Amino acid sequence: MHVQIAGPHSIGRAPGTARRTVLLTGASGVVGRALLQRLRDLDVICLVHHSPVSGPDVTTVPGDIAKPMFGLAEQAYAELAAKVDAVIHCAAITDFNRTDGSLEATNVAGTEHVAAFAATAEAVLYHVSTAFVHTTVDGDRGRTAIGYASSKLAAEQVVRSSGVPHVILRPSVVIGDSVTGETSAFQGLHQVAAGIFADTVPMIPFDPSWPVDFIPADVVADSIACVVENRVSAGEFWISAGDKALRLDESVAVAVELARDLGVSVDVPRFVPPDMFDRLIGPVFLDALPDKIRRNVLRMLEFFTTYLQSGQTKPSSLDQLVALGARPLPDQRESLRNSLQYWAAQTGYGQAETENAA
Numbered sequence: 604m605h606v607q608i609a610g611p612h613s614i615g616r617a618p619g620t621a622r623r624t625v626l627l628t629g630a631s632g633v634v635g636r637a638l639l640q641r642l643r644d645l646d647v648i649c650l651v652h653h654s655p656v657s658g659p660d661v662t663t664v665p666g667d668i669a670k671p672m673f674g675l676a677e678q679a680y681a682e683l684a685a686k687v688d689a690v691i692h693c694a695a696i697t698d699f700n701r702t703d704g705s706l707e708a709t710n711v712a713g714t715e716h717v718a719a720f721a722a723t724a725e726a727v728l729y730h731v732s733t734a735f736v737h738t739t740v741d742g743d744r745g746r747t748a749i750g751y752a753s754s755k756l757a758a759e760q761v762v763r764s765s766g767v768p769h770v771i772l773r774p775s776v777v778i779g780d781s782v783t784g785e786t787s788a789f790q791g792l793h794q795v796a797a798g799i800f801a802d803t804v805p806m807i808p809f810d811p812s813w814p815v816d817f818i819p820a821d822v823v824a825d826s827i828a829c830v831v832e833n834r835v836s837a838g839e840f841w842i843s844a845g846d847k848a849l850r851l852d853e854s855v856a857v858a859v860e861l862a863r864d865l866g867v868s869v870d871v872p873r874f875v876p877p878d879m880f881d882r883l884i885g886p887v888f889l890d891a892l893p894d895k896i897r898r899n900v901l902r903m904l905e906f907f908t909t910y911l912q913s914g915q916t917k918p919s920s921l922d923q924l925v926a927l928g929a930r931p932l933p934d935q936r937e938s939l940r941n942s943l944q945y946w947a948a949q950t951g952y953g954q955a956e957t958e959n960a961a
Contacts, residue, residue: 624648624686625831626726628668628717629693630656633777634731636787637824638691645831648687650694668694668713673720684724689831691729692717710754711761718765727768727836729827732759734775734816734843734917735909768836774823775843775917776910781819781938784945791906792817792939793946798903799858799869800952803896806873806888808880809907811852813914816844819938822930826921829929845919849935851911857939865952 624646629635631654639647639658649656650666650673657663664683666673672680694713714730721728736756762769779786792815798804826842849857855872862869875884889897925931 637820714758776817779942784941814848
């Protein structure tokens with residue numbers, strides 16, 4: 604993988620020793636909030652649409668990436684561009700089920716507007732994409748994820764064709780902080796845990812040996828920050844576990860063990876071949892479920908179909924990132940357990956047991 608380290612004057616107008624200013628989009632999201640905690644020796648301007656954010660050396664500007672010039676007046680836009688030396692573009696809609704056009708408006712048109720701003724600011728664009736940008740599916744299951752993956756692929760093409768110096772960063776499934784488990788939003792893996800804790804997942808129609816590639820939010824943030832701090836101005840980085848990813852059965856075992864440690868009685872889900880489930884078990888099993896549980900199970904199946912990718916191991920740039928000063932990948936089991944433990948505490952699991960023990 605070719606990466607280019609920017610020289611002292613090659614990122615915007617920032618000399619090598621001057622304090623730089625970064626525009627961050629998506630600061631209220633899972634990766635954005637982790638980045639706010641990690642970015643150091645930089646002035647950060649957050650483009651804020653709905654959710655307020657704050658932090659040391661952080662200022663906010665109201666704006667909407669879905670609008671040309673972020674919806675700002677010309678003078679305000681020009682003044683913002685004059686301050687900014689680098690752009691970290693995290694803002695994206697990750698909800699697979701959007702059919703209202705917002706995926707394209709935010710993920711594609713929004714990236715066009717961000718790239719146009721980077722060109723005006725003469726800034727390097729650090730574009731946060733996804734490791735699942737090339738997602739494909741067979742059959743109906745997982746089809747809702749295709750719109751999201753297509754929008755992220757189109758966004759990458761926008762960045763490449765923009766003429767702006769850029770780095771593309773592709774995180775895999777982002778879980779909570781590796782130590783605290785904290786996250787600004789519960790996402791796919793948490794939904795799977797919810798199904799296991801509720802004992803509504805008697806079977807999982809996937810190969811237990813397939814890897815589940817996830818990365819803690821603080822590791823993603825540290826990797827992105829190291830690329831920015833080293834003034835890397837070209838290249839692509841896969842922020843993924845790669846061959847260090849846990850197997851599916853190992854990940855499920857972490858969730859089952861945590862549930863039992865918290866006093867929740869759960870059975871270990873059975874793994875069944877996908878084709879057998881689709882042909883013989885699925886139609887009968889799903890139809891027998893109450894509506895709410897069936898929707899949860901279908902969401903879980905969508906998640907696994909999208910993110911397991913038939914046993915493929917993701918490329919990973921973690922070794923190159925560590926060489927730039929990023930932290931090595933922490934123990935995957937501990938990170939997953941900490942993330943699920945935070946989710947369990949926030950959703951009320953284990954409280955009764957803790958109170959009884961007290």
